[in-house]
Amino acid sequence: MSTAWAPWPGQPRDSETVSQQSPGREAGVTSSRRIEVWEEPGMGTMKETSTGRVVDQLRALILDGDLLPGERLRQEELAEQLGASRVPIREALRVLAGRGLVRLVANTGAWVSSLTHDECVELYRVRERLEPLLLEQSLPGLREAELQEIDVARRAVDECRDVREFIALDRRFHSLTYQAAPDGYVKREVGQLWDVTQHYRRRFTEMQDDRGRALIASEHGLLVDALMRGDSVAAVAVLEMHIRRTRLALQHAVHVFDS
Secondary structure (H helix, E strand, O other): OOOEEEEEOOOOHHHHHOOOOOOOOEEOOOOOOOOOOOOOOOOOOOOOOOOHHHHHHHHHHHHHHHOOOEEEOOOHHHHHOOOOOOOHHHHHHHHHHHHOOEEEOOOEEEEEEOOHHHHHHHHHHHHHHHHHHHHHHHHHOOOHHHHHHHHHHHHHHHHHHHHHHHHHHHHHHHHHHHOOOOHHHHHHHHHHHHHHHHHHHHHHHOOOOHHHHHHHHHHHHHHHHHHHOOOOOHHHHHHHHHHHHHHHHHHHHHHHOOO
């Protein structure tokens, strides 16, 4: 018997179809909890300014799924919800637009960015190429303590049955595998790719049954085993397979991209 994911408020059941929201949908933040693991090791943060804090808050709301693709972002409502003035809100929206998380329309407004089916598949193809390179850069610098931390993170992912928490823990697991790579172009691009595809990775996770979760756990186990052995060829091959499988699943799940 298949064990269902534990839903969070607003999460659709397996039998329901999730549609992207049209640009007219209004922002409404209702979540009462958050998994604070968006800070990837070594990926850097903005300076502690009012704009930087708002950027971090809005980014977390988008990545957590509190603000969905196509959702309208009204500056006055966000200012009230986040306890900030409209100036840092406006600046934060511009920053997030530059990172691909927000779509700005001149003299009209702002919306959470969404991807078409073809755009998402293309970005996953890019991930298939870039992330193995990042892992290859990271592996030589991973020490024993860091490898053990990665394995602990793997077990936490395997044991999780809540979609929202799984997404956060899974991201942390992969981020830890990249932590020893240099803070350069590849690491920045991978971080942004994870951000803009986050909603669709969540939908992939929601589609998983017991067999799908077992495959994820198996792939994670193979990846950790290769890292422990210092086998970059095997680690890269496992990671490519891992990302490709998600891409192929999303490629066939056209309902995820319905407008």
